[in-house]
Amino acid sequence: MILTDTHTHLYYEQDAIKRAGLIQRCRKNGIDRLFLPNVDAASVAQVYDLVNVHPDMCFPMLGLHPCSVKEGWKDELAIIRESKQQHKIYAIGEIGIDLYWDKTTLGIQVQAFKQQIAWAKELKLPIVIHCRDAFNEVFEVLEQEQDENLRGIFHCFTGNAEQAQKVISLGFYLGIGGVVTYKNAGLDKILPSIDLSHIVLETDSPYLTPVPHRGKPNESSYLIYIAQKVAEVYQTDIQTVATITTANSKQIFGV
Structure with missing residues (x-):
């Protein structure tokens, strides 16, 4: 069984011994593929450091997180774009719009989002979208930019059934993480109406820790x-979930 974590910030752990433990627990649980999004220019080196140590299981993505789109964001983007030449990358991400923390930066968030979508099209890469309190704003951009080269993952999907179908209609996959294990989140009611061929799994570690470890830092081994929860929701076995969602990740990332 091979499970794929399509979105993890495992590189945040800088202690070599603790990080080795995180990787070891992944391998023990069959999580043998980790896709790593940076969040800003400074975190690019951290992503690459982990990729260099574990090239067989760690795959880099590059982008400017919407919460990092502030004064000087164009300079940050230039640095990130230049750094992509150091490694083969597998997606542009995570990118998007976040209106939870700061609504005043919406204009420049949209500019940065569109510029990075253009990079992805130029490089023929998928995008990995961060969307928080901004579904309509994100979807407006996606509809404007829609063409045969626009594809990717709607990271940390927690929306309703109608929103899920809109995402799928544009050819995107739904990133399903720890929220699916939360009792009142409602994802377990929505997923049965969505075929497994449209979802991928993720942790977003160290955030959004699933039950039974909720309240503690998340890690990819979780x-x-x-x-297991997705298998329960779909009334199937974990092997089937692993096989289909890993195949979906290979379809998206090409590896």
Whole structure:
């Protein structure tokens, strides 16, 4: 069984011994593929450091997180764009719009989002979208930019059934994480109406820790709990979930 964590910030852990433990627990639970999004120019080196140590299981993505789109964002983007030449990358991400923390930056968030979508099209790469309190704003951009080269993952999907179908209609996959294990989140009611061929699994570690470890820092090895819950929701076995969602990730990332 091979599980794929399509979105993890495992590189945040800088202690070599603790990080080795995180990787070891992943391998023990069959999580053998980790896709790493940076969040700003400074975190690019952290992503690459982990990729260099574990090239067989760690795959880099590059982008400017919407919460990092502030004064000087164009300079940040230039640095990130230049750094992509150091490694093969597998997606542009995470990118998008976040209106939870700061609504005043919406204009420049949209500019940065569109510029990075253009990069992805130029490089023929998928995008990985961060969307918080901004579904309509994100979807407006996606509809404007829609063409045969626009594809990717709607990271940390927590929307309703109608929103899920809109995402799928544009050819995007739904990133399902720890929220699916939360009792009142409602994702377990929505997913049965969505075929497994449209979802991928993720942890977003160290955030959004699944039950039974909710309240503690998340880690990629906990993807096993997300996969188990998804299997329960779809009334199937974890092997089937692993096979289909990993195949979906290979379809998206090309690896």
